[in-house]
Each structure stands twice: as structure tokens, then as C-alpha cells.
Amino acid sequence: MSTLKFILNNYNNVLFLMWEHIYMVGISLLIATAIGVPLGIIITKNENLARKVINSANIMMTVPSIALFGLMMPALALIGQGLGKVPAIIALILYSQLPIIRNTYVAIKNVSPSIRNAGKGMGMNRWELLKEVEIPIAIPVIVAGLRTAAVMNIGIAAIAAYVGAGGLGVYIQNGIDRVYPEMILAGALLVSIFAILVDASMALLERVLTPTGLQVQKRLSQ
Amino acid sequence: MKDVIKKIYGLILALLLVAVGVGLERTGTISIFSDPYAYPELIRLLWQHLYLVGVSMAIATVIGLSVGIILTRPRFRAYTGVIMYIVSLGQTIPSLAVLALVMTFLGIGAKSAIFALTIYSLLPIARNTLAGINAVPYSVIDAAKGMGMTTMGILWQVEIPMAMTVILTGFRVALVINIGTTALAYLIGAGGMGDWIFTGINMMMSDKLIAGALPVTLLALLADFLIEVLRVMMVSKGLRMTEE
Numbered sequence: 001m002s003t004l005k006f007i008l009n010n011y012n013n014v015l016f017l018m019w020e021h022i023y024m025v026g027i028s029l030l031i032a033t034a035i036g037v038p039l040g041i042i043i044t045k046n047e048n049l050a051r052k053v054i055n056s057a058n059i060m061m062t063v064p065s066i067a068l069f070g071l072m073m074p075a076l077a078l079i080g081q082g083l084g085k086v087p088a089i090i091a092l093i094l095y096s097q098l099p100i101i102r103n104t105y106v107a108i109k110n111v112s113p114s115i116r117n118a119g120k121g122m123g124m125n126r127w128e129l130l131k132e133v134e135i136p137i138a139i140p141v142i143v144a145g146l147r148t149a150a151v152m153n154i155g156i157a158a159i160a161a162y163v164g165a166g167g168l169g170v171y172i173q174n175g176i177d178r179v180y181p182e183m184i185l186a187g188a189l190l191v192s193i194f195a196i197l198v199d200a201s202m203a204l205l206e207r208v209l210t211p212t213g214l215q216v217q218k219r220l221s222q
Numbered sequence: 223m224k225d226v227i228k229k230i231y232g233l234i235l236a237l238l239l240v241a242v243g244v245g246l247e248r249t250g251t252i253s254i255f256s257d258p259y260a261y262p263e264l265i266r267l268l269w270q271h272l273y274l275v276g277v278s279m280a281i282a283t284v285i286g287l288s289v290g291i292i293l294t295r296p297r298f299r300a301y302t303g304v305i306m307y308i309v310s311l312g313q314t315i316p317s318l319a320v321l322a323l324v325m326t327f328l329g330i331g332a333k334s335a336i337f338a339l340t341i342y343s344l345l346p347i348a349r350n351t352l353a354g355i356n357a358v359p360y361s362v363i364d365a366a367k368g369m370g371m372t373t374m375g376i377l378w379q380v381e382i383p384m385a386m387t388v389i390l391t392g393f394r395v396a397l398v399i400n401i402g403t404t405a406l407a408y409l410i411g412a413g414g415m416g417d418w419i420f421t422g423i424n425m426m427m428s429d430k431l432i433a434g435a436l437p438v439t440l441l442a443l444l445a446d447f448l449i450e451v452l453r454v455m456m457v458s459k460g461l462r463m464t465e466e
Contacts (some may be wrong), residue, residue: 062446063439064402070419070435074249074428082426155316159406162423172322176409181326188319188326195314 003189006182014190021167021194024085024160025153028092032149036097037142040104041130050105057098065091065156069163088157088165095156096149103145107138140210147202154195158187168194250429251436260433264418268437271414274332274404278339279397286344286396287389290351291377302352313345317403325410335412339403343396350392354385386457394449401442415441 007014043050063071068091073082081087111134119133135142161169171187174180210218246252254260293302321338328334358381366380382389408416415438422431454462 059443059446062398062442064405064442066402066405066416066419067435067438067442070422070431071439073423073431074245077428151314155318158316158318162420169318172318176322176325184322184326188322191319192315192323195316196311199314 003182003185006186007190010186014186017166017168017170018190018194020165021154021157021169021191024088024092024157024165024167025150025198028089028153029096029146029150031089032093032096032100033146035093036100036145037104039097040101040142041108043101043105044108054098054102054105057101060094061098065095065159066162068094069160073163083164085165087163088160088167091160092153092156096153099145099148099152100142101145103141103148104138107141108134110141111137136211137214140206140214143202143206143209147199147206150202151195151199154191154198158191246432249432251432254429254433264433264437267413267415267417267434270412271401271404271438271441274335274339274407274412274414275397275400278336278404279343279400281336281340282343282347282396282400283393285340286347286392287351289344289348290355290389291382293348293352294355294381302356306349306352309345309349312341313349317342317399318406318409321403321406321410330411332407332412335404335407335410338410339400339407342403343400346392346396346399347389348392350388350395351385354388354392355381357388358384383458384461387453387461390449390453390456394446397445397449398442401438401445405438 039053043053069087072087072090076082076087076090115133115137116129119129124132157165157167158169158172161167161173168187168191171183171190173187175182175184175187255264289305292298293305320342321335324334324338324341328337362380362384363376366376371379404412404414405416405419407414408420415434418430418434419438422428422434
């Protein structure tokens with residue numbers, strides 16, 4: 001109850017921190033999508049390259065987030081960006097790569113050859129085949145990858161408060177330092193609710209973006 | 223052409239290594255590793271880190287495996303959907319938030335950190351155990367029944383060995399996340415390698431920062447590799463061949 005009071009008393013600040021959080025996650029997700037989806041599509045043509053790319057993204061994922069911030073700080077400090085939003089956004093982009101690349105790769109790879117052949121038979125060139133056939137079929141799985149990345153990024157962005165990136169993690173950080181339970185709870189609950197909301201809305205997006213034909217097929221197979 | 227690319231690749235790798243070495247020397251990380259006063263501290267923090275990871279993972283594995291196994295028994299199958307939903311909801315909650323929430327209820331110290339880490343590692347293990355055992359084809363279980371195996375025999379000799387790959391994947395995810403989250407456990411007074419990372423950030427001491435961040439990263443990579451080795455050892459040869 002007192003947590004609610006804290007949030008209501010500081011709603012201006014809460015909204016600002018929330019906006020910062022959304023901004024960080026949103027912008028990193030946009031850049032990560034712009035890098036990851038084309039990369040995932042390109043590597044479907046080359047098995048060997050695909051293994052290398054996915055393995056390196058996997059290694060990236062294994063590095064603990066706070067350790068990554070720590071390792072990046074001295075390097076970025078050379079260009080005067082050791083603290084703040086830049087290291088946070090770079091880390092978020094790096095962490096999003098694995099789910100996005102892997103899901104894009106798997107989804108495009110799994111488009112059945114008969115459908116692809118049908119497209120070819122209709123006289124589509126490679127670009128049209130990708131645009132009209134492969135991507136629409138793959139889009140639910142690609143969005144699922146984006147969903148995983150978004151939820152993970154919200155958690156990492158909270159940790160980024162410790163390198164001065166702002167966001168809702170600031171409440172957790174300051175709350176722990178001041179032993180102020182209401183502040184900690186406000187930060188932790190808001191971040192959790194934010195993550196759950198994003199998860200749910202991305203799940204909805206996944207369903208909306210599924211082509212009607214595939215939805216019918218799914219219902220028939222059940 | 224391929225040889226040239228390989229040579230360029232090797233050259234870039236070598237240059238990168240040199241750059242990393244120079245960077246480590248310049249920031250003073252090398253000297254901190256060989257400092258007679260800092261070195262025992264590093265070992266102590268590393269042990270603390272391993273202790274937190276070990277205890278929480280041990281508890282999480284026992285609980286996670288038993289929950290996963292119990293939920294696949296016929297009597298509890300009906301609740302699988304609900305439990306899975308709760309588990310996946312729990313996984314969307316950020317790790318820092320879990321630590322902070324636990325701290326407000328249990329206070330600071332190693333105990334609350336272990337509690338938070340256990341809960342957070344429990345979810346992937348339980349989920350993958352459940353999914354792995356549920357994915358065992360019914361025909362295989364039927365064949366085992368036909369051979370006169372008891373329910374327990376089927377569980378230990380058929381279901382768990384066949385689900386082992388999936389269970390180990392869950393274990394690996396949990397372990398890697400756990401090692402990373404333990405670095406945050408310093409914030410709620412449990413120590414570990416996070417001590418040097420956060421001190422380094424707060425004081426802008428690059429040497430301490432890297433000396434803290436590097437071991438955690440290596441630890442996570444090592445754990446990932448060891449689970450891969452464990453997979454080769456524990457998953458039976460026939461299953462591995464069909465997977466590959």
C-alpha cells in the first residue's frame with residue numbers, strides 16, 4: 001500500500017524513468033532487428049556461416065550482463081562514453097542478436113520446399129519469393145524471437161541503471177542504497193509489470209501477424 | 223581465396239589478442255592479478271561466488287527436477303498448463319527485480335541471495351524437465367510397458383534418459399543465468415565477484431572493474447562448456463546419433 005502511495009507521490013518521476021526505460025529498450029530493439037533479421041535471412045544460404053554466426057551470438061549471450069558493462073566501460077571511456085545510455089544500448093543490441101538471428105534463421109529454413117517450389121513455379125524471382133512467401137510464413141516465429149529479446153532487454157536495462165543509463169532500475173539502485181523498501185518495491189514491481197505487459201502484447205502481435213491461411217491450417221490440425 | 227581469408231582472419235584474431243593484452247596492461251589489470259594483497263581477495267571472492275552458485279543450483283536442481291517429474295505423472299497432468307503458465311510468467315520478471323523483491327522481505331545477506339537465486343534458477347530446470355519428459359513418444363513408453371517394466375523403471379530407464387538433452391539445456395540456461403545474477407548478489411550484501419565490478423564502476427577504477435568482470439565472464443563460458451561435455455557423457459550414444 002505504501003508502495004502505491006510512493007508511486008502516486010512521485011508519478012512525474014516514475015513516468016520519466018519509465019519513458020527512459022522504454023526508450024532504451026525500444027531503440028535497441030529497432031537497431032537489433034535491423035541487424036539481426038537481414039543477417040538471419042542471409043545465413044540461410046550458407047550452412048557453415050550460419051553455424052559460426054549463431055555460435056558467436058550464443059557466446060555473447062553467455063557473458064553476464066553486468067560483466068559486459070564492466071568490460072565495455074574502459075573501452076568506451078576512451079571516446080568519453082563509458083557511462084550513460086551508450087553502453088546500455090550497445091549491450092542490449094548485442095544480447096538481442098541471438099534470439100532474433102536464431103528465430104529468423106530457423107523460421108526461414110523451415111519453410112517447406114514444396115511451398116517454395118510452388119512460388120518458383122509461379123515465376124517469382126528470389127526477392128519476390130522472400131517477400132511474398134518466406135517472410136509472411138516466417139513472421140510469427142520472428143516476432144517470437146523479438147518477444148524473447150524484448151523481455152530480456154527490459155531486465156538488462158534495469159541493471160544498466162548501475163552504469164548511469166537511467167530507467168526504472170534507478171529506483172532499485174537508490175532504494176537498496178538508502179534501505180528504502182517502498183522505493184525498491186516500486187522499482188522492482190514496475191519493471192516486472194512492464195516486462196509482463198510487453199510479453200503479453202508481443203504475444204498478441206504474434207497472433208495478429210500470423211497470415212490468415214496459417215491460422216486456418218493451425219486450427220484444422222488441432 | 224579461402225586461404226587468403228583464413229590468413230586475414232588469423233591476423234585479425236592475433237591483432238585483437240595483442241590489443242586486449244595491451245589494454246589489460248594499460249588499465250593495470252595484470253598488476254592487480256599479481257598483487258600479493260589483491261590476489262587472496264580475488265580468490266576469496268571467487269570462492270564466495272562459487273559457493274552462492276553451487277548452493278542455489280543444488281537446491282534448484284533438486285526441486286526443479288522433482289517438480290518437473292511429479293507434474294508429468296498422470297495424477298497431476300491436468301495442472302501442467304497452469305503451472306507452466308506461472309513458470310513462464312515468473313521468467314519474464316527481471317533478475318535484479320527478483321533480488322530486490324527478496325531483499326525487501328528477507329533483508330540482506332547470503333541467505334536471501336541464495337533464496338532469490340534458487341527461485342530464479344528453478345524455473346528453466348522445471349520447465350525443461352516437464353517439456354523433455356512430455357516429449358517422450360508414447361510408443362516408446364508402451365514398448366517399455368510391454369517388456370514388463372514398472373512405472374519407476376520406466377521413469378528412470380526410459381523417460382529420464384530420453385529427456386536428458388532437454389533437461390541439460392534447461393540446466394545450462396539456469397546455470398549461466400545464475401552465474402550472471404550472482405554478480406548482482408553483491409548489491410544485497412552477499413559478496414561474490416560483483417564486489418569488484420560494482421566497486422570498480424563506482425570508483426571508476428578500470429583495473430578493479432576488469433579484474434572483477436573477466437573472471438565472471440570466464441566462469442560463465444566455462445560452465446557452458448562443461449555442460450556440453452556433460453551432455454556428451456550423459457546422453458546415450460544412440461540418442462546423440464539421432465539428434466545429430
